[in-house]
Amino acid sequence: MSGWFGDNAECPIDRPSQEWIDWRWAWLIKQFGAERAKSVPVILPLEEFFPEAFEKDYDGARVMLDRVCEYMGLTPETIELNLYQDQNLV
Incomplete structure (x- = not known):
């Protein structure tokens, strides 16, 4: 039986990127817990989430x-921002 995405479905993310994503997810779960990762909504770069x-x-x-901090339940004043x-302007 053919899968939902066909027999030749491949992950659209290259291996190094996938490893980085997995590593970051592991860090987030370690920091905030698996339940929190499962229970929070997914925030997308859309106007409904970032109206400014x-x-x-x-x-x-x-x-x-500050908006991202609010979504994460963090106090924005505790996060330092440096630009x-x-x-290397080419």
């Missing part, structure tokens, strides 16, 4: 970071 217009400066990044400029 994004400004490409420190204040805009801070607004975005760096790419020195």
Whole structure:
């Protein structure tokens, strides 16, 4: 019987990326617990989750970071934000 995605379904993520994703998930579960990972909603980069217009400066990044902190149940003031400029402009 053919699977839902066909017999030749392949993961669209390359092996190093998949390993990184798995490693990060393991870290998140260790930090916050498996139950929390299962019970929280998935936050997507959509206007319903991030209604503010994004400004490409420190204040805009801070607004975005604060919003992410809220979704994660973290106190935004405890997270330090530093911006760096790419020195390899080609």
